[in-house]
Amino acid sequence: MKNFVFHNPTKILFGKDTIPSIGSETAAFGKKALMVYGQGSIKENGIYEQVTKSLQDAGVTIVEHGGVKSNPVLSHVHQGIQLAKEHKVDAIVAVGGGSVIDSAKAISAGALVEHDVWKFFIGKKSIKDALPLTCVLTLAASGSEMNSGMVITNEETEQKFGFANKHLFPKVSILDPRATFTVSPQYTAYGSVDAIAHVLEYYFTNQEPYTPVQDHFMEGLVISCMDSCNRVLKNLEDYDARADLMWGATLALNGMTGAGLGKVGFPMHLIEHSLSALYNVAHGAGLSVVIPGWMIYQAQRTPEKFAQFGERVFGKTSGPMEKKAAEGIQALLSWFVKVKTPTSLPALHIPLKDIPRIAENAVGLAKVWRMPEYTKEKIEDILKLCV
Amino acid sequence: MKNFVFHNPTKILFGKDTIPSIGSETAAFGKKALMVYGQGSIKENGIYEQVTKSLQDAGVTIVEHGGVKSNPVLSHVHQGIQLAKEHKVDAIVAVGGGSVIDSAKAISAGALVEHDVWKFFIGKKSIKDALPLTCVLTLAASGSEMNSGMVITNEETEQKFGFANKHLFPKVSILDPRATFTVSPQYTAYGSVDAIAHVLEYYFTNQEPYTPVQDHFMEGLVISCMDSCNRVLKNLEDYDARADLMWGATLALNGMTGAGLGKVGFPMHLIEHSLSALYNVAHGAGLSVVIPGWMIYQAQRTPEKFAQFGERVFGKTSGPMEKKAAEGIQALLSWFVKVKTPTSLPALHIPLKDIPRIAENAVGLAKVWRMPEYTKEKIEDILKLCV
Numbered sequence: 001m002k003n004f005v006f007h008n009p010t011k012i013l014f015g016k017d018t019i020p021s022i023g024s025e026t027a028a029f030g031k032k033a034l035m036v037y038g039q040g041s042i043k044e045n046g047i048y049e050q051v052t053k054s055l056q057d058a059g060v061t062i063v064e065h066g067g068v069k070s071n072p073v074l075s076h077v078h079q080g081i082q083l084a085k086e087h088k089v090d091a092i093v094a095v096g097g098g099s100v101i102d103s104a105k106a107i108s109a110g111a112l113v114e115h116d117v118w119k120f121f122i123g124k125k126s127i128k129d130a131l132p133l134t135c136v137l138t139l140a141a142s143g144s145e146m147n148s149g150m151v152i153t154n155e156e157t158e159q160k161f162g163f164a165n166k167h168l169f170p171k172v173s174i175l176d177p178r179a180t181f182t183v184s185p186q187y188t189a190y191g192s193v194d195a196i197a198h199v200l201e202y203y204f205t206n207q208e209p210y211t212p213v214q215d216h217f218m219e220g221l222v223i224s225c226m227d228s229c230n231r232v233l234k235n236l237e238d239y240d241a242r243a244d245l246m247w248g249a250t251l252a253l254n255g256m257t258g259a260g261l262g263k264v265g266f267p268m269h270l271i272e273h274s275l276s277a278l279y280n281v282a283h284g285a286g287l288s289v290v291i292p293g294w295m296i297y298q299a300q301r302t303p304e305k306f307a308q309f310g311e312r313v314f315g316k317t318s319g320p321m322e323k324k325a326a327e328g329i330q331a332l333l334s335w336f337v338k339v340k341t342p343t344s345l346p347a348l349h350i351p352l353k354d355i356p357r358i359a360e361n362a363v364g365l366a367k368v369w370r371m372p373e374y375t376k377e378k379i380e381d382i383l384k385l386c387v
Numbered sequence: 388m389k390n391f392v393f394h395n396p397t398k399i400l401f402g403k404d405t406i407p408s409i410g411s412e413t414a415a416f417g418k419k420a421l422m423v424y425g426q427g428s429i430k431e432n433g434i435y436e437q438v439t440k441s442l443q444d445a446g447v448t449i450v451e452h453g454g455v456k457s458n459p460v461l462s463h464v465h466q467g468i469q470l471a472k473e474h475k476v477d478a479i480v481a482v483g484g485g486s487v488i489d490s491a492k493a494i495s496a497g498a499l500v501e502h503d504v505w506k507f508f509i510g511k512k513s514i515k516d517a518l519p520l521t522c523v524l525t526l527a528a529s530g531s532e533m534n535s536g537m538v539i540t541n542e543e544t545e546q547k548f549g550f551a552n553k554h555l556f557p558k559v560s561i562l563d564p565r566a567t568f569t570v571s572p573q574y575t576a577y578g579s580v581d582a583i584a585h586v587l588e589y590y591f592t593n594q595e596p597y598t599p600v601q602d603h604f605m606e607g608l609v610i611s612c613m614d615s616c617n618r619v620l621k622n623l624e625d626y627d628a629r630a631d632l633m634w635g636a637t638l639a640l641n642g643m644t645g646a647g648l649g650k651v652g653f654p655m656h657l658i659e660h661s662l663s664a665l666y667n668v669a670h671g672a673g674l675s676v677v678i679p680g681w682m683i684y685q686a687q688r689t690p691e692k693f694a695q696f697g698e699r700v701f702g703k704t705s706g707p708m709e710k711k712a713a714e715g716i717q718a719l720l721s722w723f724v725k726v727k728t729p730t731s732l733p734a735l736h737i738p739l740k741d742i743p744r745i746a747e748n749a750v751g752l753a754k755v756w757r758m759p760e761y762t763k764e765k766i767e768d769i770l771k772l773c774v
Contacts, residue, residue: 005398212614213615224600256638
């Protein structure tokens with residue numbers, strides 16, 4: 001096992017009727033908060049009302065900043081920072097999924113500096129402090145509610161960049177599975193694919209040859225994310241299924257899976273970020289296309305771990321290693337088809353002739369993420385398998 | 388899934404050459420520390436020297452409090468509290484295994500109150516604050532390094548009692564697998580059994596009928612704890628095996644496995660605590676005797692989960708539920724025999740005629756832990772199966 005530091009201070013309040021705690025939890029950090037949210041779905045399902053009432057009851061003055069889009073953009077973050085500074089807020093409250101929480105994180109760090117927040121993303125500045133952040137989660141997917149990472153798209157430069165910093169852990173995140181009852185089947189599946197992708201990035205790019213503690217944990221998460229997604233798709237208001245998916249997605253990227261693995265890459269996210277940046281596809285949809293292609297490419301080179309995956313996650317126990325590896329990938333692909341997520345670039349309406357352009361974009365992020373082995377040629381080869 | 392709060396603020400520094408960080412990590416909390424340790428093995432393997440040098444280099448004045456025994460006793464805790472008050476220490480440093488860390492936790496809470504610390508254990512007072520605690524772990528077993536629990540034996544009343552409180556989380560725990568190289572095969576096995584027991588308590592006393600996320604996690608932990616113990620017993624200085632066992636034991640009781648399970652009991656620990664309190668047997672040895680007996684008793688009543696255990700942990704997939712359950716229990720028992728931990732009361736030199744006395748003692752803790760279903764008769768029936 002590689003050396004590591006694990007320190008995840010986020011407090012999770014999980015379950016029914018937990019949303020009304022957002023007021024008292026936030027009031028512990030101050031009396032004025034910027035409330036960040038998305039396109040307004042929270043006004044339809046009652047969550048907006050619950051959150052604002054709870055904040056007001058706790059004596060917290062709200063400055064609203066709605067309108068976060070999926071693949072959240074820098075310009076909207078800039079506006080939030082402006083508001084936070086102008087109103088001298090004490091805290092940020094995020095009500096939404098990963099896009100909202102990531103925007104809130106960027107605002108929480110940007111509000112305390114004079115320079116452009118984008119400098120953090122391109123590695124020109126590093127975060128030394130951030131406003132306290134509390135969250136009400138409405139989508140099981142990104143894991144942002146219990147980690148220190150964030151991803152933002154700079155529309156001008158067409159860059160979707162992300163990184164992690166210890167000051168970005170939310171102080172408190174409230175996870176009420178019922179807040180996800182109104183998530184559509186399509187976005188439920190996208191979220192599940194996102195969570196599974198987070199596990200697979202660590203699982204397959206692990207520097208250490210043998211990490212049984214983490215491997216078993218990750219295999220269990222993949223199995224339970226698929227299982228809970230299947231159950232949700234049968235009944236969108238199955239509380240336990242929504243709960244299992246929500247907690248599984250949180251655990252999939254809270255640092256526990258990766259502790260001890262050493263340096264890992266995020267190659268599938270690397271490539272997907274370019275699909276989102278250039279074509280604004282949903283993150284989970286993009287991942288669903290990139291994952292099988294990347295797995296096929298990588299399994300041809302290092303089949304061992306893919307065979308273990310096929311064996312332990314999908315029970316593919318017979319035959320040579322390459323067979324088990326291929327069958328495992330095929331089984332995952334079949335599950336994507338079953339839950340109706342796209343599995344080819346054409347399914348995203350991206351023409352294959354664009355592959356060089358996508359690869360060119362992805363190379364930019366590969367530089368920032370220090371993954372020089374992901375050359376334009378290699379990324380093109382992988383994208384050619386995403387069909 | 389049941390509602391839960393998960394908040395584990397302990398910072399873990401894991402790996403080679405991490406012990407020299409204890410000085411700077413402790414200095415962040417003050418300039419004078421009570422250093423709690425055990426019977427002096429740390430003076431033989433060099434850890435004592437590493438820790439004291441690091442503390443001194445960081446400008447931390449050390450007040451020593453060695454001599455903690457396994458099954459740590461209240462009288463020694465009282466002495467530590469006396470020392471901590473007398474020297475007005477700012478922090479506590481624990482260097483050892485679960486017994487040392489638990490003693491240090493009791494001292495950290497007791498040093499800030501005027502009443503007897505035992506009042507916390509019998510539920511007459513509750514902990515409102517504690518001195519900051521940093522740890523250097525030397526035994527993979529208890530999980531105390533990353534949780535808020537502690538267990539202390541009151542020699543006068545022959546009570547081994549334990550409980551958890553949020554103020555008892557260590558601030559920082561340093562886990563260097565090499566610090567466990569000198570742990571004997573016997574105590575390595577006892578530690579592994581302890582870690583597995585922590586998992587099984589949650590796994591089998593779960594209030595919810597279906598908890599896939601937690602179940603897969605726990606099954607993986609049992610498998611990897613057995614696997615890493617086997618590897619350590621082949622080579623006591625196998626770094627990766629020691630690391631896997633150490634991290635597995637920490638994860639086995641850091642709150643993650645139990646989040647969402649609702650109310651759970653700790654029946655195996657309940658009964659074992661009486662064996663330790665009355666006969667001073669090693670905790671892991673006592674558990675190794677109680678676990679199979681309790682599992683046989685419980686599987687006769689609720690075989691479903693035991694069948695799942697047999698199937699997923701030991702690959703017992705054929706035949707009816709009762710057969711899979713029995714085969715799983717037998718496989719775990721066989722593993723105990725393989726790693727040479729005792730599996731019967733006589734193997735601990737405890738005469739069977741003492742069963743009523745042990746049950747009488749355990750009923751006392753059952754009251755404190757609010758497990759009224761564990762009557763004297765029931766405990767006697769279970770103990771009769773521990774043969």
